[in-house]
Amino acid sequence: MDDPRIERLIRYGGGFAGELVVRARGSWLETASGGRVLDFTAGQICATVGHNHPRVADAIRRSLDEVIHLNSWMLSPPVLDLADALLDTLPAPLDRAMFLSTGGESVEAAVRMAKLASGRFEVASLTRSWHGLTGGAAALTLAAGRRGYGPTLPGSFALPAPYAYRCPVRACDGACDCSCLEAGFDLFDQASVGSPAAVVAEPVLSAGGVIVPPPGYFARLVELCDERGMMVVFDECQTGLGRLGAMYGFERYGVVPDFLVLSKTLGGGVPIGAVVTSAAIEERCYELGFVHVTSHVSDPMPAAAAGAVLEIVRSEDLPARAERAGERLASHLAELATRHEAVGDVRGMGLLHGVELVEDRDSRRPAEALGLALTDECERRGLSINLVRGGTGGAANCLRMAPPLTVSDDEIDLAAEILDASLAAVEVHA
Numbered sequence: 002m003d004d005p006r007i008e009r010l011i012r013y014g015g016g017f018a019g020e021l022v023v024r025a026r027g028s029w030l031e032t033a034s035g036g037r038v039l040d041f042t043a044g045q046i047c048a049t050v051g052h053n054h055p056r057v058a059d060a061i062r063r064s065l066d067e068v069i070h071l072n073s074w075m076l077s078p079p080v081l082d083l084a085d086a087l088l089d090t091l092p093a094p095l096d097r098a099m100f101l102s103t104g105g106e107s108v109e110a111a112v113r114m115a116k117l118a119s120g121r122f123e124v125a126s127l128t129r130s131w132h133g134l135t136g137g138a139a140a141l142t143l144a145a146g147r148r149g150y151g152p153t154l155p156g157s158f159a160l161p162a163p164y165a166y167r168c169p170v171r172a173c174d175g176a177c178d179c180s181c182l183e184a185g186f187d188l189f190d191q192a193s194v195g196s197p198a199a200v201v202a203e204p205v206l207s208a209g210g211v212i213v214p215p216p217g218y219f220a221r222l223v224e225l226c227d228e229r230g231m232m233v234v235f236d237e238c239q240t241g242l243g244r245l246g247a248m249y250g251f252e253r254y255g256v257v258p259d260f261l262v263l264s265k266t267l268g269g270g271v272p273i274g275a276v277v278t279s280a281a282i283e284e285r286c287y288e289l290g291f292v293h294v295t296s297h298v299s300d301p302m303p304a305a306a307a308g309a310v311l312e313i314v315r316s317e318d319l320p321a322r323a324e325r326a327g328e329r330l331a332s333h334l335a336e337l338a339t340r341h342e343a344v345g346d347v348r349g350m351g352l353l354h355g356v357e358l359v360e361d362r363d364s365r366r367p368a369e370a371l372g373l374a375l376t377d378e379c380e381r382r383g384l385s386i387n388l389v390r391g392g393t394g395g396a397a398n399c400l401r402m403a404p405p406l407t408v409s410d411d412e413i414d415l416a417a418e419i420l421d422a423s424l425a426a427v428e429v430h431a
């Protein structure tokens with residue numbers, strides 16, 4: 002990008018992407034130089050129903066005429082409508098909601114409620130997880146951004162992620178048998194000072210390398226939490242509203258958490274987060290004087306946008322669409338794996354897929370330079386995909402594909418074609 006004003010910005014994540022984006026519609030971005038880019042990151046995994054969906058834009062426009070923002074204690078119809086519609090999609094006992102702004106803030110709010118209600122303070126999260134970068138959420142984010150910022154919160158614990166391709170406890174290869182979970186709780190018990198409050202987990206660990214826990218994993222995690230009186234917080238900022246082929250990721254595992262955290266996918270591109278819990282936990286927190294007043298809690302405009310997103314997801318049955326489109330994407334990726342030695346592992350669920358890149362399949366050494374060259378090559382050929390690197394301990398070097406749930410079959414085929422050609426181009430130079 003040759004605009005000198007770029008130098009006026011703080012570089013918050015390494016560099017910036019190559020081109021200015023001037024317009025976004027559906028699965029496509031248009032750049033200042035007139036290029037078109039197929040967006041397989043759905044923005045920052047937020048454009049659930051495609052960029053600038055007309056019904057979301059209409060809802061926002063209505064708010065501009067009605068009310069954008071209010072005092073934190075005032076309510077408006079969009080907030081009550083959203084609470085109603087959202088809770089209608091959830092099983093008992095999840096029947097109380099609060100609307101905030103970001104994912105990290107919403108994770109923090111859920112954890113604060115779990116601590117207050119339980120009177121305890123120890124919280125565990127999974128290695129390779131991402132829960133946000135505000136203080137409390139950053140204490141639980143183990144995928145990146147840890148070094149150089151001083152101490153995190155006392156009472157934070159790590160459980161080894163069920164990363165079968167690089168098993169953290171060296172027990173399995175290719176299929177996780179949950180040894181990591183048992184070992185993790187064993188470590189937790191020994192290190193605990195006797196105040197176990199909660200476990201926070203993503204149903205699929207996205208930023209840590211698209212790690213998909215095996216079918217019985219969360220049922221066992223819930224049992225282990227129950228034995229210790231810990232609450233379970235499902236962070237579904239990326240997976241909520243259909244991405245995994247069900248409305249919520251927890252449905253795929255047959256469990257119901259004590260807290261559900263949503264953000265990203267709920268706003269469809271507009272910042273909104275939600276904490277959902279039971280009436281009993283809400284009542285307990287209220288009695289204990291729960292305070293989580295923020296500038297944008299219960300704001301009408303983001304609630305109106307989220308209401309439109311939820312309506313589209315339900316009326317177009319996008320969870321089912323994500324499942325079908327995900328199968329199409331998965332079969333392309335499996336086919337690419339047969340022809341490209343750099344593809345070490347392919348994994349995913351619904352419309353969240355990862356391709357782990359290795360130098361060779363025997364050593365499984367992460368192919369970092371190749372990953373960077375590949376995302377550049379894809380971008381040059383008009384496909385935006387992320388390279389995610391899951392922190393320490395044998396980094397996952399994984400391409401992540403998470404298009405809008407409205408992505409068409411043709412767009413999936415085109416993305417696979419570009420990825421294939423880009424792999425061939427960078428492998429030649431590797």
Ligand SMILES: Cc1ncc(COP(=O)(O)O)c(C=O)c1O
Binds near residue numbers: 102106
């Ligand atoms: C699963 C998950 N939780 C929480 C967050 C934090 O959300 P935010 O960046 O809006 O604070 C993210 C962001 O990537 C995420 O992927």
